[in-house]
Amino acid sequence: MRGSAYATGRPLARFIREAALGHAPRTLRLQTHNDIVHALASALRQLEAAAARAPSAEPATAPARATLRDLLTRLVS
């Protein structure tokens, strides 16, 4: 409950009151979140394009790409 309230950007009491009165408040999406997702997605895409262009670099960049993909998946889920 506290986590949900935090995600909506509201104090806990206000979150409980609004949720009890109707629909639960929507999760707040900040511009910063969008910027981070966009930057990570852009970096991942560029890494994958580089790996596709130079197959020899593919094994070296694989861990970085996996980490980025994992991070991005958690961010957008």
Added chain:
Amino acid sequence: MIANSRTCRQFHGLIRYLLHGRSGEEHERVAWTECRNLALDDAEHTATLMRATAAQNHRVELPVYHLILAFDPSDLPDAATMRQVAQRVLDELRLTEHQTLTVAHRDRAHAHLHIVANRVHPETHRAWDRWRDHTIAERALRILERQLGLREVDGRLHQLPGHDLPPLKARAHRREAPDPVEPLAPDRRRVVDEAARRLIDFDLLRHVGRLELESQRRLAEEGARQARCLRTERELDAASQAMYRALDRAYARPLEALRRFDEVLYRDGPAAATRRLRDDPTSYVELRPYARAAYMGLWHKTDDNIALGYARTAVPAAQEYALAIERHRTAVRGLEPGLTRTTYDDDARAVAEHAAHRARFEREMARLRRVREHLPHPDILRKRARTAVYALNPRELAQLNRSLGPAVGRVIELLAHRVVREIALGRDQHSA
């Protein structure tokens, strides 16, 4: 194939609907999905990624571009064909570098696919302009229909040679709705029917006038096209003679070599044909035997290097010849150059379709001209129509408008406008 498109504000709602349906549980209707220019391949994450990119441009209010491509029920395209169609349409719309999600559905009798594109470019963050997107998409679809052998639809915004402008079926259908107006008295009914007859005659006259203008325009276009064809034909003759002379030096049977060069040209394209002439000239026909003197002229031996050298010097003539053929075929077919590689059969079919279409149009024109000959003079028809409209009250006018359809409705509107103007000017109805 037909295309429809719209823009909207939210990625999530649209993508949720495409993947899970209105109820959120219709998962089996998705045949396949494809993500492009997105970091993650999972279609479920597409909306968030696209929204993050769209948020980089604060001025774009409608970042979602939704394009629907529907095939005819008689077409049974496989996934590869559908992907090819989606790819080509996106290329033509210049959305190749944008983030897109393609979702193919199988919940209808006809195959169809939805393309969700992010109007904001992922790198430059500039918004894509959808100006004339319907025209561009229709043009691509018409070309693809012909290339892939799918059912050819008469497009309203772009027609290939042999296509007609489709009638306004949907609007005509709406006009056939039952008339809610109460029936008129018999004497007024007769007046309205007479007005309808006069208006139909007058509209027919206008229709013939419009078609005659169209006919003149087509004749002018046809003349220009024929002039282009003559010019390209002369160029092709000159290039063909130069090519023959070049091949004559290199080959024992230059005509056969030219025929085989043509085959390769049409099958594999000009680059492959000229490359083969340069790298492997013996693959066309056998080379011309040249004898070289040896042992102080006492002996002559055959030397293929001379003919090989001549074959290589024929490459520029071959390139010029291929270019001249391409130009001539483009002029004959009336297409833009470089759009599609076609065969002789396609050329012949396009020319035949063009001729058939023109013959149909001329027949229709002749029929309408015969009908017009039995009508009175245009001034008399116009006066009659105006008098008839003047004699009706607004309710009868509305009923007449509903019963006669949009074209005649515009005539009524025009005539009514003139009648009102004459009343305002103080003229009586007999001067109309």
